[in-house]
């Protein structure tokens with residue numbers, strides 16, 4: 001079995017790789033080649049934390065995987081990340097466990113890559129201003145994903161704790177992102193200026209007002225993954241011309257703002273325009289008009305992790321950098 005650590009993955013596997021591998025698995029899933037049973041969640045209420053067990057199998061690729069991801073919101077205070085994960089890949093021909101790899105970066109990367117794919121199909125081609133609401137760990141790859149598919153000239157950072165937005169901006173620059181960034185404390189101003197908005201928070205309440213959205217804006221919302229959480233308000237749901245989701249079954253169970261909207265009657269799950277795969281495969285249209293408001297909501301699914309883990313495994317095996325362990 002290959003053991004692959006965070007450093008090796010970050011060196012070997014980039015946003016463009018993840019976009020390519022995710023597009024392939026989105027197509028395979030649409031063709032019914034992917035097993036994607038619902039995740040099992042264990043809660044640790046004393047820490048307001050959870051552990052998610054996420055299995056999936058690619059019948060065509062003859063490989064199965066399970067990601068175990070933990071979400072411990074109090075961790076940043078101890079200098080540890082909120083979200084941590086491992087992925088185990090299993091050969092579906094002989095049951096051998098092929099690889100065990102860390103999944104913190106991979107989780108951020110695949111979520112950023114999905115937003116990139118959605119942005120590519122849904123944001124206006126002339127989008128220049130990206131507003132980021134929530135500058136925690138997930139937000140970094142959200143920015144990298146958008147930069148991969150649009151010629152962004154201005155990044156506006158909004159965060160509950162503005163000092164953390166400043167640190168996030170400096171991290172972007174240190175990483176080599178040349179696009180100028182600024183921290184904005186007036187969220188209305190940041191939303192009104194945006195062509196694209198990325199939300200990646202742990203908020204239970206909407207983090208911006210739909211009333212501020214300008215025609216033609218595209219929103220990626222990756223934060224809320226529990227029915228009690230919400231980043232986007234009812235006005236946004238009502239105003240959005242197209243709502244696209246990563247995985248319909250997943251969002252029905254987990255996407256707080258959509259569940260809330262459906263319960264309060266402003267919106268219904270029947271109003272979902274498409275799953276992302278249907279847009280990518282041309283079965284449903286993406287953006288059709290410049291003035292449309294589009295909203296991509298993702299909660300994540302195990303087969304997205306399987307796609308990137310397979311990609312990493314293939315690359316690391318090819319360059320011989322993983323650690324081989326006899327089982």
Ligand SMILES: NC(=O)C1=CN([C@@H]2O[C@H](COP(=O)(O)OP(=O)(O)OC[C@H]3O[C@@H](n4cnc5c(N)ncnc54)[C@H](OP(=O)(O)O)[C@@H]3O)[C@@H](O)[C@H]2O)C=CC1
Nearest residue numbers: 082134135136137138160161201202203222223298299300
């Ligand atoms: N869609 C998907 O596939 C995935 C989604 N996620 C989800 O993404 C979210 C972000 O994760 P991650 O970046 O790792 O978390 P972090 O803890 O690193 O960052 C959380 C961010 O949310 C902000 N925030 C927290 N509470 C509030 C609030 N009440 N109002 C406004 N902002 C708030 C924080 O602000 P501050 O800096 O002030 O603390 C910070 O910017 C989580 O909900 C996570 O579960 C994670 C993995 C995959």
